[in-house]
Amino acid sequence: MAYTAADVKNLRERTGAGMMDCKKALDENGGDFESAVDSLKAKGLAAAAKKSSRTAAEGLVGVAVNGTTGVAVEVNSETDFVAKNEQFQDFVRKTTEVALALPSDDVEALKSAAYPGGGTVAEKLTGNVATIGENQQVRRMKHVAVGQGAIVPYMHNAQAANLGKIGVLVALESAAPREVLEPLGKQLAMHIAAAFPQALDAEGLDPEVIARERKVAEEKASESGKPAEVQAKMVDGAVKKFAKENALLSQLSVFDNKTPIADFVAKAAKDAGAEIVLKDYVRFQLGEGIEKEASDFAAEVAAAVKG
DSSP, rough: OOOOOOHHHHHHHHHHHHHHHHHHHHTTTTOOOOHHHHHHHHTTHHHHHTTTTTTOOOEEEEEEETTTTTEEEEEEEHHHHHHHHHHHHHHHHHHHHHHHSSOOOOOOHHHHOOOOOOSSSSHHHHHHHHHHOOEEEEEEEEEESSSSSEOOOOOEEEEEEEEOOOOOOOEEESSOHHHHHHHHHHHHHHHHHHOOOSSSSSSGGOOOHHHHHHHHHHHHHHHHOOOOOHHHHHHHHHHHHHHHHHEEEEEBTHHHSSSSHHHHHHHHHHHHSSEEEEEEEEEETTTTOOOOOOOOHHHHHHHHHHO
């Protein structure tokens, strides 16, 4: 029984299995669609290990909040196609909930933790790799917490509730009521998603990043031909400017491009009649720092069917 590229695509959508696995299943079952579905379901975990070395730069970020604690988790897959798979989304959602209950940001501890329904997170992940047909990795996690106040989540480019491409958590320490903190946190989270701060304040910036910026500034200053003392001031000014633009509290609000975030929070506190401290934040952007591989899914399907 012959099959087409559309059959491969439909089988992938039906099972979530990898494209080549779908083609092979159709080949082995004479093009019979339902038999191919059964074959893919019956496949053991043998294929999972072969996929673990492939680049996983897509996937989803998940966020979860419980009272005054929140966590963000990034789980990667090879293609954006998998991020739309309900099985994968359910895994990310449940894994994020598991992470929320853990006391640290240790990914290995998360993998070893019990997964809802049985087994561990790592074992469930291995099963997903086998059935979905792509390498997947739990990449990172981070908690934020306050003694009192609110943890406000925000998801930019959401794929589903609390799942998407850029996940943000804002930790506000305050005795102010939640109806005050929630909208403030949402505004701050939207700023964080857009402005990509590298630390809460200047002191929190990575010393290696600051050192690189200073080196670049020194090279530019040396080309000016100005006296050494002037060059030194140029370098210090450039480094301070970088720190101001990349530390959250000193960044200018994206809403008016003139109010520092520290002042934005201070005004909200004054209006609320209660102290509000922006204690911490998380910003996870899917795949940041991972070198991605370009691909043309339609071309891959057509090539696979042709053999």
